[in-house]
Amino acid sequence: MEDVAAFAAALQRVRRQAGLSYRQLADRAHYSHPHLIRATSGKHLPTWEVAAAYLTGCGVPADLLPVWHRRWQQASRDPRDIVGLLENADSLEDLGTAVAALARPRSLRALEQQTGIPRATIQAWLRGTRLPSGDRLDHLVRTIGATPAERSAVAEAVERLSSGRLRPAPAA
Numbered sequence: 638m639e640d641v642a643a644f645a646a647a648l649q650r651v652r653r654q655a656g657l658s659y660r661q662l663a664d665r666a667h668y669s670h671p672h673l674i675r676a677t678s679g680k681h682l683p684t685w686e687v688a689a690a691y692l693t694g695c696g697v698p699a700d701l702l703p704v705w706h707r708r709w710q711q712a713s714r715d716p717r718d719i720v721g722l723l724e725n726a727d728s729l730e731d732l733g734t735a736v737a738a739l740a741r742p743r744s745l746r747a748l749e750q751q752t753g754i755p756r757a758t759i760q761a762w763l764r765g766t767r768l769p770s771g772d773r774l775d776h777l778v779r780t781i782g783a784t785p786a787e788r789s790a791v792a793e794a795v796e797r798l799s800s801g802r803l804r805p806a807p808a809a
Contacts, residue, residue: 640711640712641679641680641681641682641712642679643712644682644688644708644709644712645676645677645678645679645682646677646679647708648676648677648683648688648691648692649677651691651692651695651697652677652691652695654695655695655696657694657695658670659673659674662691662694662695665693665694665695666690666691666693666694667690667694668687668690668691672687673687673691676688676691677691682709682712682713685706685709685742688705688709689702689705689706692705710742713741713742718738719735719738719739719787719790720786720787720790722734722735722738723735723787723790723791723793723794724790724793724794726794726797726798727798728765728798729765729766729767729768729798730764730765731765732762732765732768732794732795732798733762733763733764733765734763734765735790735791735794736762736763736774736777736778736791737763739778739781739783739787739791740763740777740781743781745759745760748777748781751780751781752776752777752780752781754773754776754777758773759777762774762777768795768798768799769795770795771792771795771796771799774791774795775788775791775792778791
């Protein structure tokens with residue numbers, strides 16, 4: 638994913654600008670140096686906890702961490718993958734999986750606070766146990782910053798799924 642690679646490269650630049658080796662950073666960040674090297678490999682996005690420790694260990698001021706967190710959130714989802722998931726969604730569960738990927742890493746509580754939609758309703762959508770109305774789901778995806786392509790793919794998936802006879806995903 639391009640965003641993951643770009644985030645990893647940005648982390649590497651911060652470490653180099655701080656003049657730290659990975660071993661020195663490991664002492665400051667309280668993660669092993671191999672763990673920190675993996676965080677900047679560009680293959681997988683590190684958890685926010687690792688990224689924040691990395692940045693803090695490099696001397697990034699606390700007031701800049703929210704900017705980095707937003708950048709990490711953007712890297713945590715690849716819109717091309719989400720649009721693909723939505724285009725191939727043929728069940729409520731598939732729709733829920735794609736919307737959950739869009740919403741990541743927000744909690745149900747944060748989604749409820751941002752959208753005014755009850756947590757139980759959002760949870761049912763994400764689990765694929767309830768078909769959302771297009772308007773309410775569009776409100777959710779718009780609020781969480783979905784791209785126009787993602788919003789369009791969500792609307793098309795809801796339309797496609799609502800026109801068929803679909804059963805909700807089995808209860809776990």
